[in-house]
Amino acid sequence: MTGKHEAADVEQVDQELNLDTVEIAAKTPDEVQPYAELGLRDDEYAKIREILGRRPTGSELAMYSIMWSEHCSYKSSKVHLRKFGEKNPTNTRMLAGIGENAGVVAITDELAVTFKVESHNHPSYIEPHQGAATGVGGIVRDILAMGARPIAVMDTLRFGDAEHPDTKRVLPGVVSGISFYGNCLGLPNIGGEVVFDASYQGNPLVNALSVGVLPASRLQNKAASGVGNVVVLLGQKTGKDGIGGVSVLASATFEDDATDNRPSVQVGDPFVEKLLIESCLEMYDAGLVVGIQDLGGAGLTCALSETAAAAELGMYVDLERVPLRDATMEPHEVLASESQERMLLIVNPSKVEDVLAVAEKWGVLATAIGTVTAASPEGGGGRLIINWHGQTVVDCPPGSLADDGPVYHRPIKEPNDRALIAADRAETLPRPSTDAELRETVLKMAATPNLADKTWITEQYDDMVGGNTALSMPDDAGVLRLDGTGAVDPNIGPLGIALSTDGNGRFARLDPYTGAQLAIAEAYRNVAVTGATPIAASDCLNFGSPEDPHVMWQFAQAVEGLADACAQLGVPITGGNVSFYNQTGMTAIHPTPVVAVLGVLDDVRRRVPMGFANDGDVIILLGE
Amino acid sequence: MTARIGVVTFPGSLDDRDAQRAVRLAGATPVPLWHGETALRGVDAVILPGGFSYGDYLRGGAIARFAPVMETLIDAAKGGLPVLGICNGFQILCESHLLPGVLTRNAHMRFRRRSQRLRVENSATAFTSHFDPGQEIVIPVKNGEGRYVADEHTLDELEGEGRVVFRYLDGNPSGALRDIAGVTNAAGNVVGLMPHPEHAVEALTGASLDGLGMFTSVIAHLGQTAAAGS
Amino acid sequence: MARVLVDVMLKPEILDPQGEAVANALPRLGVNGITSVRIGKRIELDFEGEADLEQARAVADALLANPVIETFTLRVDEGS
């Protein structure tokens, strides 16, 4: 290093000493780095060094640890999820599928629908209200990123024993969080599930679905294409939200007490999200954006690397331009921050002014933070270069973060209790044989929380905002009118869509293959009975630790079952989400594949509600 | 010429398009108005729709009251322009002092949505002439801050002058004082209510069609002849 | 930088459901000596330069408190 630092004041020196740049990294190969604390294995760390040809900087290490985590890289599930692609029925409706922010299916030549389910289980256990609220916010941004106007949400919930004190902490908070965020966004909640089971005691499940509608011509993608295009960050300022994991990088010695840097909970602001939605839609309609990506769990790290990798180009970012809520944040914290209500836009330089004007109209912050750069002449995409006050802190191939993460073939082993479970048949249970026993059984069932009325929950959800809800609670599927369709000819009613989410962890515990099939079969039936034609499915796979071969077996079986069912039913899986590590100690939750099925009604006026309609109607039982 | 009815969009308004749809179904022309502009674009009446303007932070309607559009609207309302505030719109009218009282957090502290039976206590306002006095109607209610509160003196005055327009029947969803669901100003041109008439205008999506009467009432009040219910 | 603190409380005659809920939960915590719980807002206004009490009062009056149900008090935060 040169001597020029000597003249600088103490604070300046301090800051620069802490700043781990690419230049410093190249000169200090032996620096001990806390990769294990960040969840990276020895071989993964070695691979990073190989990719970079030097040790990673602190910022790079943070980015790799995030992007190569189970959550972002799907390293344990990838080899299994391929089955969906292999077995999916061919489908001409599919405009975007697995790998995109959300799957998109065509409804007519002009109109498309996008939907997806996602989990927010762990955050909802730590801080139920905010965890669930930001879960809704996150899935809505996925839908928005596809070019769609979000039009509804649903939620499938799993809690521990209804009488357990912790359930009394978690359930009201989760429900108020979903209610607060969804209602405030103006998205009707058109259905979901609530199930109590002791297996979820330390691991409640909060899976949120959002659905949106778009003109097919407005479909957006995340590729940061067009060398010279401007990278714009839209929405909330960036704070120290959810940077707990990487705070280890902030302490000079890793034993430092990092209490100041403890994981900080993300707080959702649905008001800003609403403004984000309206401004993005206005920008799409005016043709102002080339590419767009929502900022979710992995914040800027994910958005920057994925957009650049998708275009196989490079990107240059001046990170200090990111508007901060806390001026003391360091570059790795800015990159890792999970602050909510943010989107990354790729904009042609001639349109930047228009983008800023739309943002200003809606009162949303918009800041140009970088540019798209060319691919390397040698091929393999470009470089992602991130500067912090003029010093380079990241210089890596974006594809190495986004696409080349580790892939594991985790060991799989059938659980030992399979034979026991198989032998323990329901037929062997005692049956009520007298009137009194029958009465007792019925009363017992009526009293179980799982069959009890859910109005305490559902009345906290606005199911009619937007004015297009044609069916919702207590029906088994939600039905929405697609506004503006069918208006010209009064004989042709408006189109509708139907959605249902279902899952049964107990069935899946007994037999994950069949249990997953039952989940999709139930959602499929619920959609069909409204009069809709099922056309697509999305799933959220909630399981224990992938490092447990028994859990991995459950997972593989469930995926296989789901993929086979999709092939038979003729509906493709268009996207979904995997949530692993739902376990307390060595005990995993019931394997819980949750499936959402989407259907179309060619005339929504003909939707069939579930109740008996008229006196004297004939009741017929179909099927076995 | 059909009546032109303005619907204001604030940042965070949610039922603005629903209100426009209801205006259209009632036979008038909806005119979108923007919170940031003072112009009322020559409309014959204005609806402040439901939603969470400015996130409903602090108190519902407290921040929206300072929007530029409210400057002109407050004067116009005092001059007799018919103004309907629904839910968040009602909160804004109270915070703007166009209507007395205030809407506070529900006594049970939760957001609550349900189909609500109401009695029309005053069918002489600009928005209720198509109802019979004492008529019972069903309109959805959905809010977290819908509990109407005013001091005893104000409440007595409202009752005495017949300015309670709607009252909750079959259970009060929020703990509102004296079961008040909606009130009017002395002149009867400004009406605010917590339930959502714009969500009870179509058989496909609503629990009833009872909400339509409020929109056809104001059209009649404006002396227009637009065909209702088309 | 200077900070003005604004305390906004519900008038005594106005129902405070949140305060009641807390009060009702106290016996379950084994707390019996508390006779009343009232929950209001504490608002911190940070000024660029000197604290401007008059401006803070105007903001409290127009926006932070609703005189129909609330009262407020304000003071400069000496600790800041």
Next chain:
Amino acid sequence: MARVLVDVMLKPEILDPQGEAVANALPRLGVNGITSVRIGKRIELDFEGEADLEQARAVADALLANPVIETFTLRVDEGS
């Protein structure tokens, strides 16, 4: 009767959407010198007899503040 005052504020690093919304509205009221607004809770606990700070602290810990996102301070209200 004695009163204990509990102030509950969001931790500094936690986003305060409410405070932000108010701060953004101030220029429309003609107020420009305020750089930040944070909104928390002010809670009055009234004791039958003497103020019991330890008990108040237990109540604050268990019911009034959410330790994941909030901090609290308490003091006896000398004015009461």
